[in-house]
Amino acid sequence: MRKLLPLALILAIIFIGAYLITPKLTPQTDVRPLGKFYLENSYFGDYSAKSPEVVTSILWDYRGVDTLFETSVFFLAIIGSLTLFRLNKKQEKEAKQKTEEFSGGLTLVIKSVTKIIVAMILAVSASIALHGHLTPGGGFQGGSALAVAPLLIIAAYSKYALEEHGLDKTRALILRSIGLLGIALVALVPLLSGGYIMQNQPIFPAEIGGQLVSGSLIYYNFFEFLAVGAGFTAVFLLLAIPESVFRKFLRREAHE
Amino acid sequence: MIEIHLLMLLITVIIGLIFSYLAIIEKDLLKAIGFSAVQAIAYAIAFYILMAPDIVLAYVAIAVGIYTALLVFVVSKTTRYEVV
Numbered sequence: 001m002r003k004l005l006p007l008a009l010i011l012a013i014i015f016i017g018a019y020l021i022t023p024k025l026t027p028q029t030d031v032r033p034l035g036k037f038y039l040e041n042s043y044f045g046d047y048s049a050k051s052p053e054v055v056t057s058i059l060w061d062y063r064g065v066d067t068l069f070e071t072s073v074f075f076l077a078i079i080g081s082l083t084l085f086r087l088n089k090k091q092e093k094e095a096k097q098k099t100e101e102f103s104g105g106l107t108l109v110i111k112s113v114t115k116i117i118v119a120m121i122l123a124v125s126a127s128i129a130l131h132g133h134l135t136p137g138g139g140f141q142g143g144s145a146l147a148v149a150p151l152l153i154i155a156a157y158s159k160y161a162l163e164e165h166g167l168d169k170t171r172a173l174i175l176r177s178i179g180l181l182g183i184a185l186v187a188l189v190p191l192l193s194g195g196y197i198m199q200n201q202p203i204f205p206a207e208i209g210g211q212l213v214s215g216s217l218i219y220y221n222f223f224e225f226l227a228v229g230a231g232f233t234a235v236f237l238l239l240a241i242p243e244s245v246f247r248k249f250l251r252r253e254a255h256e
Numbered sequence: 257m258i259e260i261h262l263l264m265l266l267i268t269v270i271i272g273l274i275f276s277y278l279a280i281i282e283k284d285l286l287k288a289i290g291f292s293a294v295q296a297i298a299y300a301i302a303f304y305i306l307m308a309p310d311i312v313l314a315y316v317a318i319a320v321g322i323y324t325a326l327l328v329f330v331v332s333k334t335t336r337y338e339v340v
Contacts, residue, residue: 007277011270055310128313136309144317151325232322239329 038062050206051133051214059138060220064198068187071224075180078231082173085238091249095241096168098160102242105157114156121149129225133214139224146225147232159240172234179227186219265305272298283338285331293324 031039041047042057049057059067087095105111129142153162162168190199204215272295279291296319303312 003281007274010273010277014273137313138310141310141313141317144314144322148317148321151321155325236325236329239326243333 049200049214049217050212051217052212053133053135053138053214055136056132056138056217056221057214060217061198061200061215064187064200064220067220068183068198071180071183071227074228075176075231078176078235081235082238085241087249092169094249095245096160096163098158099242099244101244102158102160105161106155110156114152118149118152121145121152125149125225125229129221130218132221133217134212139221140228142221142225143228144232146229147236150233151236154236154240159237162237167233167237169234169237172230172237175230176227176234179223179225179230182223183220183227186216186223189216261305265302268298268302268305271295272302283340285336285338286328289324289327289331292327293320296320296323 038054038058042049042054043052049061051057051061125142125145125148127142128137128145129139132138132142150162150167187198190196190203193203195203198216200215200217204219205213206215207213275291275295275298279288279295282288282291296315300312300316300320303315
């Protein structure tokens with residue numbers, strides 16, 4: 001009970017503070033000029049990104065370079081954690097062998113439920129990413145939802161189940177590199193036709209076959225989806241290597 | 257005068273605050289991760305009430321799924337109980 005005393009104190013301070021401060025604040029009633037500009041222009045105006053989703057059009061068009069650097073920061077973080085867990089070729093092969101204590105994952109009930117949920121997560125994440133220019137969502141959101149699927153498989157089955165079905169660390173890294181390369185290429189394409197870096201309209205077609213694709217937004221979303229999902233998956237695959245295997249490697253290195 | 261969505265916002269944020277406090281003082285780290293996941297769910301609802309669906313989609317996947325699982329991995333590689 002004594003543990004909860006600080007909590008009560010924090011809550012009391014928050015409530016008293018809110019009670020004293022709130023009457024002095026004036027609520028904001030209308031949209032700020034900058035917000036108004038984006039709301040009016042993202043689909044209809046002269047500076048249109050041809051996307052009804054204002055957030056995505058700001059992220060990948062109006063403030064596109066911001067997002068580009070954000071993506072590069074994310075990839076530095078992934079590269080950093082991959083470096084921490086680096087293994088040489090022989091060790092990598094050995095890490096793919098099942099350890100003696102491996103019992104085969106969780107029970108049949110959980111495995112069956114996981115199968116259904118993983119299929120649903122894949123569908124939802126693809127929908128979040130590929131409809132990112134029409135509805136809330138986008139590449140990063142879809143990619144992080146996608147990364148939950150291999151995570152569930154690792155938890156319910158094992159990392160060996162993923163690797164036996166062909167999704168090992170190297171493939172995840174290749175997918176991630178394809179995503180990165182795609183983003184870089186889409187950013188550079190406008191230079192070919194006399195535009196500037198990350199220009200969207202009018203270089204990319206806004207509609208393909210009568211479907212609204214919002215120029216470059218759908219390509220950015222798709223490649224970011226691949227890159228984020230595969231990047232997280234690679235980290236999880238490395239983290240899922242049992243600690244006993246790592247200890248064995250370290251002991252061997254100390255011997256040599 | 258008091259609007260219902262603001263009341264819901266207050267409740268979810270307070271739940272989030274309580275669970276983050278519990279996560280900090282808990283000595284059993286697996287339990288603390290569970291508390292932190294509950295806090296993340298409460299904040300996700302708060303973001304939804306604040307009309308930020310883009311944040312909700314990223315936050316649910318990262319804070320409830322990936323962050324929790326990462327910490328479980330870390331706990332499984334180290335020790336379960338925090339020793340002071």
